[in-house]
Amino acid sequence: MRRSWRTWAPGLILLLPSMVLIGIFVYGLIVANVQTSLTDQHTRVGPGNWAGLENYRTLFGDEDFRYGLRNLLYYTLAFLAGTLLIGFVWAWLLERGLWGEGFFRAVYLFPMAVSFIASGVVWRWLLNSAEGDRATGLNRGFDSLHLGFLSNEWWSNERWGILAIAVPAVWQLAGYVMALFLAGFRGIPEELREAARMDGASEWKLYRHVIFPQLSPVALSAIIIVGHMSLKVFDLIVAIAGDTNYTTKVPAIDLWTEYSRGDYAISSAIGTVLLVIVAVLIVPYLVYTFRQERRR
């Protein structure tokens, strides 16, 4: 395995530009961002003076910011539950193969090709909060289907409004999770099913004890991917509810507001908070995959 440096050095040189770019644009900027967040630079022009954790104290002492964090948590849980459940059901319905499978798969997956800004246009209409005679969108649809009890004020609700934003998010990414699970189902060797059937396992038991456990790595990937997307949610909220709406605010929206106002210190502190939240999810996963790779 040990080769002379003459052999591997060209590889390192070829990779060097990318390493420098990532070093500056990812790690360098993270450091710069944390630095700014520790100053009192509440303007566009710096540098500010050292302020320690003052900005973080301000943020976590602010009820509105905590409300945004709470919204982010609710949104993430709903988004994860929705995409995993629906994606899994779709994959399960399709996994044994049936006529027209490709068509169903393509339709379920197509929302993923559309930007959140474009889908936000139609979901803004669908999730219109007007009820009764003035109702349009889903509320009107529910009324005409005699399902009027389902109509509600969607994202205008102060307690649960953020969950309305998870509806289009699930619509957009359930197909992706389906594709992940489908690949997982197809990766299970046929012999395993045969063996279980030979042992007299019923179809349900076969799934419950043989097939589903095999899918847990796929579920983990899906949680990581959808989870980190969810924590970055911004476009969709801006497109549906706008960037000044209170009931749907999350830290990323606060960051944009503070940034537009010119408060660099607070906005970089919000950025750092988001980074920490994502890192808590991602770093263990990266360490785990890194170890897996090594074992090979």
Add this chain to the structure above:
Amino acid sequence: MTTETLPDVPKTHTPVRRHKSGSIISLILRYALLVFFLFVVLIPAYVLFITSFKGPGDATPSRAWLFPQEWTTDGWKSAWDTLSPALWRTFAMVIPASIISAVIGSLNGFVLSRWRFPGADIVFTLILFGMFIPYQAVLVPLVSLMGDLQIDKGVPSLIVLHVVYGIPITTLIFRNYYSSVPQDLVEAARVDGAGMLRTYGWIFLPLSAPAFVVVLIWQFTSAWNDYLFALFFSSSRNGPVTISLKFLASGQLQDYSASMAGALIASVPTLIVYVVLGRWFVGGLMAGSVKG
């Protein structure tokens, strides 16, 4: 594809039949559910389509879900007028960005899988982390950095950003793809005295077409659909189509037919890519997630 059902019949009679009758009911149930979900998924597409052809006469809420009384293309015309300049800018941004990303990803993936150096795994993991960071965590200093580098806002800035922040995902896809090329080929080339670039050019590049397609599709769609970078690094005068569409959709008048036509126009390129190259698209999604 044709007749392969006959030979297996004799083995076990009753279980097969019971299994079959059971599976017919379950088949009907599966189709019913699949069709139900199909309609649910297509609701937004239906609304986009009919609303985009509506005129002022259809504004009353009671006609919200119905076909237009009179089909008009006014919405499409006004959407096109607002979006078309941005549409060309988006192409001018997305095409170079995806090609440059793919080339860089290919070289990186090759080095990290088949021309490794000590510590390559750690470097790879560090690069990979760049894929997961919320860009919000770097946006504030990024604006200053891009200003210091004197890169113009609009298309040039966005190309640079999509290339740089595309490095992790493109590297990952190519690295996974090249991992399936036997190391023996590399050794053989080495014995023949081929250096790194020759090994890449002669052995790896000719095999790379599928991975290139996947990466190009991935970068094309993510750059096309990006809004966050566009918001910070362009305006409706020099920005991509997402910015103009947002501008169109949040106007004071709430012209739904124009904004829905606009949403369809802005989605056409990625939808075409998706329909034409759908299989690759799914492949790209897989490569970006389930590893190994």
